[in-house]
Amino acid sequence: NAGVMQNPRHLVRRRGQEARLRCSPMKGHSHVYWYRQLPEEGLKFMVYLQKENIIDESGMPKERFSAEFPKEGPSILRIQQVVRGDSAAYFCASSPTGLAGVGPGELFFGEGSRLTVL
Amino acid sequence: KQEVTQIPAALSVPEGENLVLNCSFTDSAIYNLQWFRQDPGKGLTSLLLIQSSQREQTSGRLNASLDKSSGRSTLYIAASQPGDSATYLCAVRQETSGSRLTFGEGTQLTVNP
Numbered sequence: 001n002a003g004v005m006q007n008p009r010h011l012v013r014r015r016g017q018e019a020r021l022r023c024s025p026m027k028g029h030s031h032v033y034w035y036r037q038l039p040e041e042g043l044k045f046m047v048y049l050q051k052e053n054i055i056d057e058s059g060m061p062k063e064r065f066s067a068e069f070p071k072e073g074p075s076i077l078r079i080q081q082v083v084r085g086d087s088a089a090y091f092c093a094s095s096p097t098g099l100a101g102v103g104p105g106e107l108f109f110g111e112g113s114r115l116t117v118l
Numbered sequence: 119k120q121e122v123t124q125i126p127a128a129l130s131v132p133e134g135e136n137l138v139l140n141c142s143f144t145d146s147a148i149y150n151l152q153w154f155r156q157d158p159g160k161g162l163t164s165l166l167l168i169q170s171s172q173r174e175q176t177s178g179r180l181n182a183s184l185d186k187s188s189g190r191s192t193l194y195i196a197a198s199q200p201g202d203s204a205t206y207l208c209a210v211r212q213e214t215s216g217s218r219l220t221f222g223e224g225t226q227l228t229v230n231p
């Protein structure tokens with residue numbers, strides 16, 4: 001059973017370009033979460049998605065960031081017009097269940113995508 | 119707003135020593151607490167998950183305890199090894215926020231041979 005797969009592992013973009021980060025959850029998992037880890041900081045929640053639905057995007061910056069989890073294919077985190085402050089490690093996690101009280105709710109993380117903005 | 123604090127921020131010990139990492143959280147209305155390990159440049163590996171109704175969980179040389187009412191958890195590592203060197207992260211899941219985790223900033227552990 002493959003783990004959470006993220007690609008690319010490393011991405012370099014110039015200011016103003018777009019970054020697309022992909023995440024394939026573990027087999028059988030239908031809940032995906034994106035977290036960001038800025039240099040020298042802890043992980044911060046960004047967005048929680050189920051297939052074709054955004055459940056909680058309260059951690060997403062209001063502009064330039066978007067996420068989707070289509071019916072087919074991986075989840076995508078898209079950052080438009082990147083700035084240097086977007087340089088960070090972006091982690092995806094998945095779980096088989098997502099709601100409090102339904103299952104243990106353990107999250108499994110991918111290896112992360114490290115974005116560097118020049 | 120939930121806040122998670124981990125003490126110490128960094129710890130260096132000789133091989134073979136038993137050690138304790140601490141995690142505290144401000145809002146005791148949690149659903150569960152999870153300990154992770156993060157190696158440099160790598161992702162997070164789940165170590166132990168403790169449900170709010172549980173007091174502790176054990177896996178090999180690792181033992182995690184939870185005192186929900188006082189807002190504390192500890193991760194005990196027995197007979198530490200150089201391979202245990204990593205950053206250890208504590209994360210809590212609230213009863214009311216779905217599956218979102220709130221992370222501490224981690225304890226960077228170095229075990230010297």
